Amino acid sequence: xxxxxxxxxxxxxxxxxxxxxxxxxxxxxxxxxxxxxxxxxxxxxxxxxxxxxxxxxxxxxxxxxxxxxxxxxxxxxxxxxxxxxxxxxxxxxxxxxxxxxxxxxxxxxxxxxxxxxxxxxxxxxxxxxxxxxxxxxxxxxxxxxxxxxxxxxxxxxxxxxxxxxxxxxxxxxxxxxxxxxxxxxxxxxxxxxxxxxxxxxxxxxxxxxxxxxxxxxxxxxxxxxxxxxxxxxxxxxxxxxxxxxxxxxxxxxxxxxxxxxxxxxxxxxxxxxxxxxxxxxxxxxxxxxxxxxxxxxxxxxxxxxxxxxxxxxxxxxxxxxxxxxxxxxxxxxxxxxxxxxxxxxxxxxxxxxxxxxxxxxxxxxxxxxxxxxxxxxxxxxxxxxxxxxxxxxxxxxxxxxxxxxxxxxxxxxxxxxxxxxxxxxxxxxxxxxxx
Amino acid sequence: xxxxxxxxxxxxxxxxxxxxxxxxxxxxxxxxxxxxxxxxxxxxxxxxxxxxxxxxxxxxxxxxxxxxxxxxxxxxxxxxxxxxxxxxxxxxxxxxxxxxxxxxxxxxxxxxxxxxxxxxxxxxxxxxxxxxxxxxxxxxxxxxxxxxxxxxxxxxxxxxxxxxxxxxxxxxxxxxxxxxxxxxxxxxxxxxxxxxxxxxxxxxxxxxxxxxxxxxxxxxxxxxxxxxxxxxxxxxxxxxxxxxxxxxxxxxxxxxxxxxxxxxxxxxx
Numbered sequence: 001x002x003x004x005x006x007x008x009x010x011x012x013x014x015x016x017x018x019x020x021x022x023x024x025x026x027x028x029x030x031x032x033x034x035x036x037x038x039x040x041x042x043x044x045x046x047x048x049x050x051x052x053x054x055x056x057x058x059x060x061x062x063x064x065x066x067x068x069x070x071x072x073x074x075x076x077x078x079x080x081x082x083x084x085x086x087x088x089x090x091x092x093x094x095x096x097x098x099x100x101x102x103x104x105x106x107x108x109x110x111x112x113x114x115x116x117x118x119x120x121x122x123x124x125x126x127x128x129x130x131x132x133x134x135x136x137x138x139x140x141x142x143x144x145x146x147x148x149x150x151x152x153x154x155x156x157x158x159x160x161x162x163x164x165x166x167x168x169x170x171x172x173x174x175x176x177x178x179x180x181x182x183x184x185x186x187x188x189x190x191x192x193x194x195x196x197x198x199x200x201x202x203x204x205x206x207x208x209x210x211x212x213x214x215x216x217x218x219x220x221x222x223x224x225x226x227x228x229x230x231x232x233x234x235x236x237x238x239x240x241x242x243x244x245x246x247x248x249x250x251x252x253x254x255x256x257x258x259x260x261x262x263x264x265x266x267x268x269x270x271x272x273x274x275x276x277x278x279x280x281x282x283x284x285x286x287x288x289x290x291x292x293x294x295x296x297x298x299x300x301x302x303x304x305x306x307x308x309x310x311x312x313x314x315x316x317x318x319x320x321x322x323x324x325x326x327x328x329x330x331x332x333x334x335x336x337x338x339x340x341x342x343x344x345x346x347x348x349x350x351x352x353x354x355x356x357x358x359x360x361x362x363x364x365x366x367x368x369x370x371x372x373x374x375x376x377x378x379x380x381x382x383x384x385x386x387x388x389x390x391x392x393x394x395x396x397x398x399x400x401x402x403x404x405x406x407x408x409x410x411x412x413x414x415x416x417x418x419x420x421x422x423x424x425x426x427x428x429x430x431x432x433x434x435x
Numbered sequence: 436x437x438x439x440x441x442x443x444x445x446x447x448x449x450x451x452x453x454x455x456x457x458x459x460x461x462x463x464x465x466x467x468x469x470x471x472x473x474x475x476x477x478x479x480x481x482x483x484x485x486x487x488x489x490x491x492x493x494x495x496x497x498x499x500x501x502x503x504x505x506x507x508x509x510x511x512x513x514x515x516x517x518x519x520x521x522x523x524x525x526x527x528x529x530x531x532x533x534x535x536x537x538x539x540x541x542x543x544x545x546x547x548x549x550x551x552x553x554x555x556x557x558x559x560x561x562x563x564x565x566x567x568x569x570x571x572x573x574x575x576x577x578x579x580x581x582x583x584x585x586x587x588x589x590x591x592x593x594x595x596x597x598x599x600x601x602x603x604x605x606x607x608x609x610x611x612x613x614x615x616x617x618x619x620x621x622x623x624x625x626x627x628x629x630x631x632x633x634x635x636x637x638x639x640x641x642x643x644x645x646x647x648x649x650x651x652x653x654x655x656x657x658x659x660x661x662x663x664x665x666x667x668x669x670x671x672x673x674x675x676x677x678x679x680x681x682x683x684x685x686x687x688x689x690x691x692x693x694x695x696x697x698x699x700x701x702x703x704x
Contacts, residue, residue, distance in 0.1 A: 040569060050538055050565045052494045054590040054615050057597060203500055209491065216493045221616035223592060319538040319565065319573075320491060332513045333543030335490040 033287040033362060036353060041237020044359060046352035049236040050319045055216075058223045063238040065143050070245070075138065082134050083249060086167065091119040093257035093413070098383040099396075100403070107404035113267065114408070115399055117386070117416045118254050120278060127389065127418030128250060128278040129160035133229055135246030137164040140227035147171040147226045151215040153180060153208035154343030154422060155187025156389075157231030162196035164229075172196040175215040177206040180343065187422065205337055208347050212321055232275025233351035236322030240352050247281025254413055255285055262411060268293040268402070271415035272394040273365065274309070274345035276354045278417040283363060293364070296354060297398045299340035300367035307339035311350040312358050312365045325352040341370040341430060342390035344418070372397040374430055377420060389418030390426065438531040438559050439584060439607045442481050443642045443663055451697045452659035454479060455644055456690055457535065457668030459486035459502035460519055461511025463679045468519050469526075471675065474683040476527055478690025483523070484562070484666065487516055487536030494537075494564045496619035498669040501676060513540060517556045524557030533586060533607075535562040538573065546577035553583045560584030560607040568600045575604050584608075589635060591615045591627070598638050608642040608664060611635060613649075619669025622648035625657050632661050652696035659697045667693055 036043045041063075049059055069075040083089040096115045104112030120128040133150075140148055148170050152158030158174040165172030174191055178200040181188055191198050199218075204210035219228045233243040258266050269286060271279035273296040286292045301308035308314060311326040318327040320335060328336045328348040338348040357363040373390055376397035381387045388396060395414050403412055420427075428435050436444065446453040456475045460468055475483055488506040492499060516534070523532055534541075534553065541549050541563055553561060561583060566574050568587065578585045584607030592615055593601055602609070611631060613623035628645060635643050645658045646666025655665045667690075674689055675682040 049567060049569050051567060052564055052590075053567055053588040053601065054494075054592050054612065056567045056569070057592045057594065060597075203497070204491065204504070213491050213493045217496070217617045220494065221614075221620065223615055318543060321493070322565075327539075329539070329543070331543070333489075333540040334507060335539070 034284060036356065037237060037241055041241070043240070043353045043356035045317065046324050046355040047237055047240055048324050049322065050324065051236045051322045052220055054220045055223060055236070059236050059238070061143070062139070065139060066238050066242050069139060069142060079135055079138060079246075083131065087124045087130050087134065088122065089249065090253045090257070091122045093117070093254055093261065094119055095261070096384050099380065102383055103400060103403045104408065110408055111404055111406065112408050113403040113406040113410035113412045115403055116258065116261070116266070116411065116413045118250060118282065118413055120250060120415060120417045121386070121389065121392065121419035125160045125163050126421065127156050127160070128247060128281065129157045129231060130163065131249055131281070132231070132243050132246045132277060133157075133160040133164040135242065136227070136229045137168045137170065139242070140170065140229070141168060143227060145225060145227035147173070147222070148229050149173045149175065149215050149218055149226055150229045150231060151175045151208065151211040152231065153177070153211070153346055155180070155184045155191065156344060156418060156422065158196070158198070159187055159190050159194070161229050161231070162191040162194035165196060166194045173218070174198050175201050175211040175218065177208060177211050178202050179206045180208075184343070207337070208343070209335065216321070231277070233277040233280045233353060234275045234321060234323055234325065234349060240323065243277050244280045244284055244353060247277050248284045250278065250281040250415065251283060251285035254282060258411070258413065265289055265292050266411040266413045267291070267406070268295065268410070268412045269415070270295045270297060270395045270399050270402070270412060272297045272345065272391045272417060273350060273354060274299070274347050274391065275349070276351035278415050280351060280353055282413070282415045283357070287362060294362070295398055295402070296363050296365045297394045298365055298367050299342055299345035299394060300369045301339040301341070303369055304367055307337075308367070309338035309340040309345050309347060310367045311348060312355070313367045315348070317355070320349055323352045325349050325355045326358070341373060341426060342394065342423070344389065344391040345394065366398050368394045368397045370430075374427065376400055377423070377427055381420070386416065387420035387424075388416055389420045390423045392417045393420070438529060439482070441529070442531050443608065446481060447663070452662055453481040453642070453644070453664040454655070454690070454694050454697055455482040455484060455646070455664050455666040456480040456671055457484040457486060457666060458671055458675065459488055459499065459506050460516040461488060461506035461509060462502040462672070462675055463505050464509035465511055465515045465519065467680045467682070469522060470683040471686055472519070472523050473526065474687035475690055476530055478687040479694030480690055482531045482533060482664065484533045484535045484668070485516070485520065487513070487534055487540050489537040489540050492537060494617055496617040496669060498619040498672045498676065502672045505676070517552050520556035520558050531559040532557065533560040533562060534558050536564065538563050538566045542573055546574045549574070550577035550581035550583055553578070554581040558583060560586045562586045562588065562610060564588070568604060571604055586610055588612050591623075591631065595634070598635075602639050602641070605641060608644050609635060609639060610666065611643055611645045611662070612647045613645050614647050616647065618647055620648065622650065622654065628658060629661050652692045655693050656696040656698070665697070
């Protein structure tokens with residue numbers, strides 16, 4: 001398959017043709033791809049701190065607090081204990097035997113890679129989002145902030161934030177597009193049950209990016225007592241770094257688990273990418289293992305010629321929500337609306353580290369359409385008894401295309417970032433089923 | 436002396452603060468903007484801030500956000516904004532013009548392109564809301580090379596330790612954002628503004644303009660007694676929101692009231 005062939009020629013970062021400034025960064029960091037960002041929060045040409053002056057002092061303070069926390073064994077210990085006793089980690093790395101066999105049956109003899117699922121959907125609240133929320137709540141407490149805010153699309157990050165706010169006894173406001181409030185009533189009710197206030201956002205297109213705008217507007221007006229729990233590995237430095245670090249527990253566990261199961265590293269990691277926090281969490285601990293290929297799966301929506309949310313495949317570098325990264329935008333730099341059947345991928349940007357990994361060729365990004373994800377949503381449900389989140393179904397769809405092209409002794413790990421209970425209404429609707 | 440410095444000098448000689456007025460380019464549409472800009476000048480505005488619309492104006496409250504959406508909805512493109520600026524410069528050779536907006540529309544074609552366009556259109560300065568000093572490399576060097584001022588923002592959260600960072604590379608004037616918040620919402624207490632302006636004046640020779648939450652003549656007058664410039668935006672944008680294409684005379688009347696409040700008898704320019 002072309003994707004794999006192009007990967008093997010690109011797997012050594014130093015041999016990758018790229019922008020000159022990107023090359024310089026690699027040359028200055030010869031030993032590791034895991035030491036980004038630089039002191040100013042830049043991942044190559046991406047990242048940074050593009051925020052209003054009002055927020056700068058807080059961002060700088062957060063950076064300082066995070067550095068101290070990172071070096072504090074007590075912080076690490078508390079995070080680890082909550083991951084164990086509250087989130088339910090480590091979650092399993094599961095060999096998806098029936099999926100593997102079904103794909104082998106369609107492949108050439110000797111082909112059909114072995115597929116494992118990293119079961120993030122078994123976490124408390126049903127997705128990877130909680131890992132990050134707990135980490136940021138610990139930071140909020142360290143900074144003496146008793147109020148937290150968050151943006152949410154379908155409500156997964158909102159629920160995870162409301163959950164940790166309850167856990168830590170913090171006041172919580174969730175900004176959610178008015179359209180999403182209407183469409184995601186169960187999650188809205190969950191957040192309220194957890195004690196959070198849900199604020200419908202009517203500005204702009206009333207979707208995820210607008211709820212992020214309004215969360216930023218609220219934050220800039222309440223910086224003195226409020227901590228913003230950003231839901232993905234994006235936003236101004238140090239958010240992309242700290243969200244990645246908290247989510248890296250996914251990759252660290254995967255590494256240990258695959259060594260135990262197979263005695264070696266996997267050949268390929270596949271994860272869905274909206275903002276990209278679950279993907280960077282899985283990928284980051286493996287970035288220096290150049291024999292491990294990595295595929296980030298972008299939401300191609302109705303197709304790259306139509307409405308989609310594939311920022312890398314269909315966007316260019318720009319500045320939004322505090323960072324420089326690939327964005328869907330027009331020639332004047334106006335942000336265009338994203339579309340994906342999966343609300344969690346429905347965002348016109350992507351985390352800056354992914355933009356960098358894309359440019360240096362370390363990670364390949366592959367678009368998967370709504371209809372492909374819908375099919376895989378059903379396939380995994382029927383073959384493995386696991387209903388995946390629509391986000392995760394994108395990664396499953398990519399694996400279904402790639403696995404049959406690889407030798408049977410190859411190993412793929414898919415990040416099953418969330419469970420699909422939240423999506424059954426959307427899926428029923430798309431399939432024309434009355435519930 | 437450039438246009439900005441001259442205007443602040445004139446105002447100072449008249450014993451008053453400069454009146455700085457903000458409108459969004461292309462609000463409600465490109466065709467209506469020249470008349471609105473002329474109304475600002477006719478009403479007595481000293482300096483014009485022309486907003487570059489953006490789909491995601493994160494630092495703005497509802498009034499200016501709606502103005503952004505009205506402008507983009509009526510088809511305003513970046514090329515129209517520079518044409519509006521160049522035409523304004525031809526009609527008003529002495530009135531300073533500042534472009535204010537967000538980094539993405541400014542930098543999508545690169546900082547050098549943007550700075551060249553500003554220079555060619557006779558734009559005197561730029562305020563880029565989401566390019567703090569830490570990201571100066573994106574825009575600062577290009578503007579300075581083109582001789583266009585980069586107006587920086589100081590806020591209630593900018594403490595004494597940080598202020599030198601903000602001032603380093605700032606020129607034209609210093610814009611004091613009087614509330615930790617978004618445009619057009621709450622207003623700061625006069626006393627807190629006075630303390631802040633005094634601290635800023637001790638740290639720089641740049642003129643200090645105060646904005647955010649300045650809604651009417653009385654407040655403008657109070658701030659004008661301590662600052663070198665007073666910025667009024669949302670209140671004017673609200674008038675355009677109400678009157679659309681026919682807003683120019685209403686804008687002029689309101690601006691004239693602001694200007695009267697700054698205790699001025701002479702006519703500027």
